[in-house]
Amino acid sequence: MSRSALLLLLSLPLSGVAHALPLTVATSPRIASAVAGADDPVRRGWLTGKVSDAAGKPVEGVTVALKGTSFGTSTAADGNFRLSAQAGSYELVVTSIGYVAQEVPVTVTGGESTPVPAFTLAASNQNLSEVTVTGAKSLNQRTVSVGKLPVATLDLPQSAVTVEREVLEQQQVLRLSDALVNVSGLYVTSTTGGTQEELGSRGFAYGSNNTFKNGVRFNNGVMPEASSLERMEVLKGSAAILYGNVAAGGVLNLVTKKPQFEKGGSVGLRVGSFGLWKPIVDVYGAVGNSEKVAFRLNGTYETANSFRDGVESNRVYVNPSLLFELTPKTTLILEGDYLRDNRTPDYGIGSIDYQIQESRTRFLNVPGADNATNQTSATATLSSRLNDAWQIRAVGAFQRYDNELRSATRPVGVITPGPTYGNLVRGLQRTETAENYYLAQLDLTGTFRTGFLGHTLLVGADADQYQSSTIGYTNPASASRPTTAVSTYDIISLLDPNKSIEQPVERLSSFNELVRNSLTKGNTRRAGFYVQDLLSVSDKVKVLAGVRWSYQETPSDVFNYNTIANINNRTANTYVVNRRFDNAFSPRLGVVYQPIKTSSVFASYSNSFTPNTGVDLEGKTLAPSLIDQYEVGIKNDLFKGALSANVTAYRIVNSNQAQGILPTDPRFATAATASPQELAGQVTSKGVEVDVQSKPMMGWTLITGYSYNHTAYTKSNIYEDGSRLRYNPAHTANFSLFYNFSHSFDNTFLRGLTAGVTSYYVGDKLAGRNSRFLNPATGKPWVDASGNPSADVNKFISIPNYTLFDASLGYTFERFSVRVKLANILDELSYNLHDDNSVNPIAPRNFSATANYRF
Template structure:
């Protein structure tokens, strides 16, 4: 491990290596004691978290909270408090403690120490309820927050050799991969709701999740479960995910490494950081990687390049500016999986159904500037400006649908067609937040007031089939015909076929320019040491224009229709309230209950011909957070109920309000979807070299009111149960000296329970509003069916060894060689990876 003292000294960010939980000095009340409160800040005015505050000459002490505050119950009389941390000069504060009274000690501003430190290893020693996620925008200690939060730190990512975001999510109860359409992205969901690009963030800024993010650049991953609409506006009810990248440091250092693995996988990577020249005001960081590999899937390969530069400017002792950018180029084979026949998965791990030359090419570039200024010890202002560019070019066979299911010579035949799209997106964001701590009488306040505005400017060019040479008014749509069970089977091909992707012609250009703005305020009111209330409100405005240009693609059509242009405009606004109550019977236990509201914009027109209003979604949450065994183990339990009582659905033709004046089916907010469940999160600090992460989630998301789906029918893709456990052990506590002191080992287990894919059965035919019948008016069943996906249990094992600056880690994943699938509808059925091996060698600079 590298020396970390220079970084701590230069950045003035104090860290207590062996941080202690608040000590409860007396098992019973003592009349000759008083309460001392105070606050510790860094040299630049920032709150100093996890700083040791001890009563000189005694064993009494505590550590500061996220906002730098502390509280001690100590004997009456004159007492000396010693404030200390790694990399700073210890300071003493004298205070007179009066029996039965509360007294506030003078504020302490830390100063960097001058002494050299011996080598020290800093590990992830914060408990689950000591990590305040930055995505929450407020300096609220997790025990004071009436919401489930979780942070996975860099040491865990390194121990588990996380390669994809799904590897990291295996440590988070209730957040899961719901699909991997086309094999080009990992679709994430929580509590029955999908995480769109509106729910995924990088350094607090939305990013397009149509591409797999790079995990090697992460410092940590933050999860804010449940509604976050008050902070970010249009986000789904399941929660938000924030990826925090590595930050500049003033200490010089870094690493280079190489990861290799099964299926020809190679991934060199580097990370360097330090001060710019001899400056103590400007620091940099640059990390990046190149990756290439084949796959356990026939015909699938990928390569990608990622670079993540950043600069830190200390403009004044109280103001800093961080400029971060990244670039990702990702090329991979689009892969819609192995196919299904009449909603039956045709088991295979390797079957590949795409065409030669298929490619999904993505480039993503972003730049973010974050200015933080401490106006004084109580107030801080933060401004963020960001730009993101996203370009994607897809050339692929269409998804495998309409596969012949009739027994006979053509059983399993599939007529392949081609698809081609080009997407370009510019994203702009501006955000301003003011946070502060103050008191009004006996009530303490932690206040957030903010505003944000963003804009998506998207152009999507779609291609379609060309005109037939022999029948100019029709189109050629077939590329070829194959048999999915035997791709080498010889099948007669049609006379007129598409030759390649260049055969396709431009069909439409869709220009979107979504503009959003929001104003919000949130206040944590500390009514007493035990009772706190979090209340807030946001107003959001969203404008969604969509202009569609349609090209006359078949030039010889008799009517000779010209290119057409359709302009669409939507204007939505919504209020998102939040109210939460926290009760702490003791310092290490927190009970909470909360209500929050979010919204989801809809498409279509209502019965009056107006744009359909947004759906408003109510969320209720209760839970308990515990710090056990003096903070060695954190255990949180959360129960929730999410109700979308105005789900968008079509008005059926049999409805008396339905008229033929509508060119498309009118919509109404009359359906209802309910999600309910329980989540358990457990984390430990490293104790005697052992660290543990575990969790369990149960979720049931179903239609409760619908005019075409059966009440109580489950929504697709959401596992009823998930469970995770990761146990890591460092042998340094046993072999303090010798060659074995650098040895470490870990195991990770992840269980995904029963899920559904396919398509939900419809009780009525939406085209008629009546039960299903055949051409002779005989009753039949809906053609849609559900697919029950197999449960699976992943078991991984890792072994690592570090000696001086060199470390080696090996990992065996899916040791039991479990087989299951991530499925979208019935046309993107992607098997999970089989048993595989990887090894990483790293040299620290």
């Protein structure tokens, strides 16, 4: 079939008539540049040349860059340079301190190496300003790869924020939570056990389904490595049309550093408070002298103690990648990822009757507690441009996740009045988890016209499989009483660490005494097909419409072992098989109006789904809960794109949330199951988000934002209407301001100096457990043992508001740089909580410094 015939067929489903209309490439400048511009991994070419001084000697370290782009390099010791860029016409700028800058027009041809006439630098009598090559795109001009459509975010009826590598390095981001200060409405919900950072947005938690690396889901049960990141992308709101079963709050995509043909790299060392020691290496370049294969290898080792007594960690991370330019229009990127993370599980300072104990440092776990995780992944991404209008992208990925946890049980003190009040009975827990994840994904994108309509079309399909195996351990049988389990390691006091407490006669002494209790196997299989089209009705009006169909199988096999009476007798074991089959449609519709080229107003509707685990009155599995999301906003690029300012308002409604049918309901008596459920509850989330980012201008860089969110039960049979959901702060605010002194001080000791401040506010946040106005076991109001009215034992914990304030200084001299950071200068105290049993204080005032050498 000819290429023109293929394009004709592709147009037929969209034309809406019996014959095909003429096809031409879309004329929207932003869309066209996004498809064939600097973000495109294919159509690459090279410029080569040499730079000498007036005496004919080669000059090393000269900056060679393409004006107005992020493409640049520097000359080697022999004065030669080789610059890789996307095909197109540019102005090549050659600059070096002490020499007159030169600028010449050049053309980069895809798949070819083009020589540039030799440059002879002339000495300058003026003090030249150093040229720093930075990205020319504003927040609203960038594309987000997690959005799959090759269009600027200004054209999307959805809020999206990207945080670039320069910002991450400037702020010395160590953990993902450090980078959240650049995105409004994205926050840490909890840090259960101190081994992970659980995130949320718009009232919904980001699980592993909502967290991606290079567009592929990854298990966020371990803290990802931030030093490898090229940028962080946040697509707010529903992304179900693109990824299926994702929570309604948004998705987070971590983009790692990619191979480059220009040789270079860096080595660095970060040190800090609490014994932090972190060497970092990043090396990249062409493989040999190849113009077709490039590599990158970045990695780090980290070891640290903690402000928490007895807590320590160490981790190793390696991220190798290869880029193959198979043809001038086709590239293949192979990426690997290995992380070994060992740390002390730490459930914090404990609570008594939902009251947090006043201690920042006391450690409540037992000796030998350990959380050991190994995570390995491999991703292959094949991108090919069929012609100037159409591109195809295929992704295959595999991830392995292994975790072994040995820990005391979570610390909750005895609340019964008397001599045992405040005592913590410590038990032991042990689990072993292994997970395999497989993904295949195929996307076809294209730009064309049918009559007066311009199209940016995405057609795709994906399939993934998630296999898990979890071994659980439980307490052994008593030697003196074979039908009784030994469950206590020891007893301590949360109120008085020096209190002497009588210990049980028979106690657990080590994790090895625990016996295997259960084996749970899961094998989730998912598939989806989706189509999405950005219609350019005119230069000012665009419509985004699409739909996805998702299918999901969730088998779960559970083997239970009676560890007291029949530890080794498998014939007495019970075997439970669960099978679920779900499918759902996820539509999306949005309208964008652009009164001027630098502003847009949008409104959108999208739909997502959440599978349920319960069964209905007839014993049949519940259908997925469908969640409706409405969003309106305005995006502005001000001062010729120097400043982007966006405001978004949203409303998310889960109007068919699963909830239990109460015993007082007449239907309960005829139910085919003991715990029937129905889709009758409702949760509503509403809020406003503001995001402001600037390009570097006159030495200044600004990022600021604000968010308001209220997520509550608006229809429930056990929770009061208006009862807020936990973990979601009502208000957050962020502010980051940096200044580069090189802009104003060309020839003083201040040249190369940067200084900045970062601030992050979290307010009005709840943990603990939602109080219920009816007892779900009886369906009636709560009563005490005497039958008198009483309150639910569940209570909220109000988390103190806090403001983090950090200050940074950096200094660069030639290839060397040093950055120092003082974090939480105000020494604020607050907590990240899960329920009432993982109460983890935030870090106190601390210091870090990073030294780096570029080559």
